[in-house]
Amino acid sequence: MSAIFGIIAPGGRPIDAAWxxxxxxxxxxxxxxxxGVWQQANAMLGHCLLRVTPESQYENSPLLLEHLVVAxxxxxxxxxGLMDQLRIPAAQRLQITDPExxxxxxxxxxxxxxxxxxxxxxxxxxxxxxxxxxCARDHVGVKPFVYTYVNGLFAxxxxxxxxxxxPFVGKELSREYQIEYVCGFQHDAEMTIWKDxxxxxxxxxxxxxxxxxxxxxxxxxxxPPDVRFRRPEDYVEAFRELLIxxxxxxxxxxxxxxxxxxxxxxxxxxxxxxxxxxQKQNRSIxxxxxxxxxxxxxxxxxxxxxxxAVLQQEPNIISSFVDSDGLEYGxxxxxxxxxxxxxxxxxxxxDEALFNLFKEKGARVKLSGYFGDMVAxxxxxxxxxxxxxxxxxxxxxHYLKARKKTTGYSTxxxxxxxxxxxxxxxxxxxxxxxxxxxxPEMDWSTxxxxxxxxxxxxxxxxxxxxxxxxRFSYRKSLWSGIEDYFMEEWDTSAAYRDVVVAYxxxxxxxxxxxxxxxxxxxxxxxxxxxxxxxxVSGLIPHQIATRQDKGAYIPLFQQxxxxxxxxxxxxxxxxTDPHKENPLDFAQIKKTALNLTGCEYSxxxxxxxxxxxxVASLLKFQIFNNKL
Numbered sequence: 001m002s003a004i005f006g007i008i009a010p011g012g013r014p015i016d017a018a019w020x021x022x023x024x025x026x027x028x029x030x031x032x033x034x035x036g037v038w039q040q041a042n043a044m045l046g047h048c049l050l051r052v053t054p055e056s057q058y059e060n061s062p063l064l065l066e067h068l069v070v071a072x073x074x075x076x077x078x079x080x081g082l083m084d085q086l087r088i089p090a091a092q093r094l095q096i097t098d099p100e101x102x103x104x105x106x107x108x109x110x111x112x113x114x115x116x117x118x119x120x121x122x123x124x125x126x127x128x129x130x131x132x133x134x135c136a137r138d139h140v141g142v143k144p145f146v147y148t149y150v151n152g153l154f155a156x157x158x159x160x161x162x163x164x165x166x167p168f169v170g171k172e173l174s175r176e177y178q179i180e181y182v183c184g185f186q187h188d189a190e191m192t193i194w195k196d197x198x199x200x201x202x203x204x205x206x207x208x209x210x211x212x213x214x215x216x217x218x219x220x221x222x223x224p225p226d227v228r229f230r231r232p233e234d235y236v237e238a239f240r241e242l243l244i245x246x247x248x249x250x251x252x253x254x255x256x257x258x259x260x261x262x263x264x265x266x267x268x269x270x271x272x273x274x275x276x277x278x279q280k281q282n283r284s285i286x287x288x289x290x291x292x293x294x295x296x297x298x299x300x301x302x303x304x305x306x307x308x309a310v311l312q313q314e315p316n317i318i319s320s321f322v323d324s325d326g327l328e329y330g331x332x333x334x335x336x337x338x339x340x341x342x343x344x345x346x347x348x349x350x351d352e353a354l355f356n357l358f359k360e361k362g363a364r365v366k367l368s369g370y371f372g373d374m375v376a377x378x379x380x381x382x383x384x385x386x387x388x389x390x391x392x393x394x395x396x397x398h399y400l401k402a403r404k405k406t407t408g409y410s411t412x413x414x415x416x417x418x419x420x421x422x423x424x425x426x427x428x429x430x431x432x433x434x435x436x437x438x439x440p441e442m443d444w445s446t447x448x449x450x451x452x453x454x455x456x457x458x459x460x461x462x463x464x465x466x467x468x469x470x471r472f473s474y475r476k477s478l479w480s481g482i483e484d485y486f487m488e489e490w491d492t493s494a495a496y497r498d499v500v501v502a503y504x505x506x507x508x509x510x511x512x513x514x515x516x517x518x519x520x521x522x523x524x525x526x527x528x529x530x531x532x533x534x535x536v537s538g539l540i541p542h543q544i545a546t547r548q549d550k551g552a553y554i555p556l557f558q559q560x561x562x563x564x565x566x567x568x569x570x571x572x573x574x575x576t577d578p579h580k581e582n583p584l585d586f587a588q589i590k591k592t593a594l595n596l597t598g599c600e601y602s603x604x605x606x607x608x609x610x611x612x613x614x615v616a617s618l619l620k621f622q623i624f625n626n627k628l
Contacts, residue, residue, distance in 0.1 A: 003048040005024070005162050006046060007043075008042070008126070010042070017039075033049045034060070035048050043126050053098075059099060065100065068126065074099070074143070078118045106127075115219065131210065132207060133154070133208040153168055158491070161340070164197055173194060174191060174193060178584070182584070185462075185463060201217075202481060204218065205217075205218050221476055238513065240539075244277070251274055251278060258499075260288055261310060264544075265369075288320050288322065288354050291323060305543075306541070306543065322354055340493075358497060364500060368502065375514060384415070385418070385423050386474040389472060406526045
């Protein structure tokens with residue numbers, strides 16, 4: 001932990017010391033406990049250290065191990081099993097660090113190293129004997145890894161800025177990325193806002209040597225074995241054990257621990273499990289929650305009742321709250337651009353306030369329930385279609401009966417909603433939508449973009465491919481392998497507060513388990529998020545385990561954005577050049593923003609909130625396009 005960086009010149013070109021100093025300077029905030037650089041004529045590896053785990057107290061990186069130089073941003077789990085495989089003597093086990101374990105794993109398994117690792121990691125190993133750089137990123141992509149390869153020079157880092165700020169890296173923005181961003185999808189997980197910068201995909205390795213650069217997966221969603229138990233209850237018990245183990249692994253620190261706590265299923269489960277485990281050690285956990293101001297009567301559901309239930313159940317939680325009423329949209333946005341060298345999410349102002357509170361509490365680990373609804377507590381999987389394709393008629397009928405009972409739908413409605421619709425292609429849905437006289441759901445021509453000839457057709461084709469890629473596969477529907485960019489942003493924001501964000505529900509052991517079970521088990525007993533609900537029953541308050549009214553919770557976003565749009569418009573007028581070449585239509589964006597501020601506050605929350613998020617993103621993008 002907590003950042004890695006480096007430059008490799010496979011052709012033997014010397015590494016300029018100024019490049020090294022610039023990268024280290026841009027990452028200095030990530031190394032409060034030490035910084036180190038190893039450099040020879042054509043290779044440089046660096047590391048910035050934030051101590052978190054007990055063994056990190058002995059860490060000194062980059063690590064020199066035989067003919068290797070190892071730089072890691074990692075927290076390894078199942079260390080004992082790994083040390084058994086590596087035959088590490090008992091006397092060395094308490095103090096052996098994660099970089100040394102990764103280095104020894106490379107000496108034993110070479111390019112298959114990452115297959116033997118469990119945890120969150122991104123690492124780079126310079127093999128002096130082979131004159132080769134070997135890198136890998138964890139299965140889910142919790143740890144960031146950004147790189148560039150231009151003019152025979154390869155550079156990588158934990159943060160975007162450290163790569164893009166190098167003098168030999170171009171500062172041209174990617175038109176393709178910008179257009180897909182505005183259209184609301186991204187077909188290529190490696191693509192970034194910068195034309196010369198790429199991301200290493202989750203579960204991928206990367207090699208740079210005299211032959212050039214290559215990347216390839218070391219794991220995919222088809223690899224985990226099938227998981228089959230005799231009784232349905234066995235799936236619940238096994239899943240519960242995995243949840244508890246995942247949280248246990250992430251609280252293995254002597255520093256204070258925090259958690260973001262809402263009234264939802266995922267964050268409540270993570271916080272309650274952590275609190276109980278820490279209670280056995282006579283330790284507390286800090287919770288930080290976003291709440292609405294007293295007397296608020298808007299469309300969002302107040303979470304205080306559910307948060308209070310968690311606090312009452314777990315007495316060792318020390319709670320703090322962020323009142324949305326005191327936050328401003330636009331505040332700190334320019335500074336955040338300069339940190340991320342990328343687009344912050346639309347609700348960055350709340351994230352920044354939460355991170356500041358964790359900094360005040362001295363927490364070095366922040367547990368998050370985020371990522372749960374993408375995998376662990378996924379409610380979007382429709383087992384009926386997969387049971388049909390798997391030709392399991394008995395399971396199909398049993399699940400159909402259970403689902404009818406929990407939803408109250410008729411057989412006809414359920415088959416249409418959860419069987420036929422998921423199997424239909426996006427293109428055929430669009431055709432049926434038009435034949436019924438409805439306006440297009442995805443009307444690309446209305447977007448504030450300056451389209452070039454053939455561009456709309458190209459984007460539409462990519463959109464259909466993106467939308468339909470996994471509808472025939474349960475495994476790929478559950479985990480497509482596309483990275484989640486919130487985690488990269490939060491990793492950078494947390495690092496400025498000496499905090500590491502941990503995601504127990506993004507544990508690849510949980511992912512492997514869920515990929516291996518029969519599809520109907522994910523929605524156990526026909527209930528949305530059924531397996532997760534059953535597994536955390538008794539661990540979290542009953543009213544949260546059975547809660548069905550959880551919707552979008554974006555505290556006061558509409559009011560914040562409306563009040564903040566003046567600042568954004570002023571920034572557009574004073575800091576941007578409407579004639580500068582980019583895909584966005586400057587005039588149309590300003591007109592949309594002006595219309596939005598003139599609208600009356602609407603109680604139709606969900607549609608409007610995403611419209612406003614879209615406008616805010618465009619405005620920020622326009623500023624970003626001209627600012628850096």
